[in-house]
Amino acid sequence: MTDDDWTIPEITVAVDLAILTVKAGSLQIMLVKRGIPPFEDELALPGGFLESTAEDLDSAAARELTEETGLRAEDLHLEQLKTYGGLGRDPRGRVVSVCYVAFTPNLPAPAAGGDAREVILTPVDDVLRPQVTMAFDHKEIVADAVERARNKLEYTTLGATFCAPEFTITDLRQVYEIVWGERLDPRNFHRKITSVPGFLTPTGGRVTRQAGRPAALYRRGPATILHPAMLRT
Numbered sequence: 001m002t003d004d005d006w007t008i009p010e011i012t013v014a015v016d017l018a019i020l021t022v023k024a025g026s027l028q029i030m031l032v033k034r035g036i037p038p039f040e041d042e043l044a045l046p047g048g049f050l051e052s053t054a055e056d057l058d059s060a061a062a063r064e065l066t067e068e069t070g071l072r073a074e075d076l077h078l079e080q081l082k083t084y085g086g087l088g089r090d091p092r093g094r095v096v097s098v099c100y101v102a103f104t105p106n107l108p109a110p111a112a113g114g115d116a117r118e119v120i121l122t123p124v125d126d127v128l129r130p131q132v133t134m135a136f137d138h139k140e141i142v143a144d145a146v147e148r149a150r151n152k153l154e155y156t157t158l159g160a161t162f163c164a165p166e167f168t169i170t171d172l173r174q175v176y177e178i179v180w181g182e183r184l185d186p187r188n189f190h191r192k193i194t195s196v197p198g199f200l201t202p203t204g205g206r207v208t209r210q211a212g213r214p215a216a217l218y219r220r221g222p223a224t225i226l227h228p229a230m231l232r233t
Helices: 057-069 138-155 158-162 169-180 186-194
Strands: 012-023 026-034 047-049 077-084 095-103 116-123 200-207 215-220
Touching: 012 057, 012 138, 012 169, 026 057, 026 138, 026 169, 047 057, 047 095, 057 077, 057 095, 077 138, 095 138, 095 158, 138 158, 138 169, 158 169, 169 186, 169 215
Parallel strands: 012 095
Antiparallel strands: 012 026, 012 047, 026 116, 077 095, 200 215
């Protein structure tokens, strides 16, 4: 092929959103039930195509988030996860998708819109069961998003993102236990977390739950990195 014969390949770019939260004692993900072909009525991640050459990826992700779920990007911790471009991942043609992962506490009730017929929150363990199918390669993306969350809890202060604005050490430990799927020693966890400069900022307040001793309340501090890292067992 000569240079005169070469043309730019026709490849469509999309964005997908893996939105994770801790709710009802489990790590949950927001999914939509597709309202149009392909994969009509099947579960999928919220997302869609870039609308024009003037729209950048972050703007497209924020727009699709609002259109399909009614949520706003500024209310979530949103970051790029990975790019997915496998052959045949979309029956409509060659589609490369840039996936974003979001972490947030206490998601408000989502509202379906755009191509989404319904929006649901469901435990990731249910989604990742072998018998469950999803549209496109979205089940692979869900697995990658869950692993990203688990890894980031080891070396960043992301765990506090899943907590309410004010929380106790027990609240934070429960986030780690839910995301990692393992029990942690309360005393060791307290010692490690409180030894990280800037992770927690005391509010001066206390709260009593289940007739126990009053527990100190904290806010997320300015630190973003856990050093040393707190590794899973």
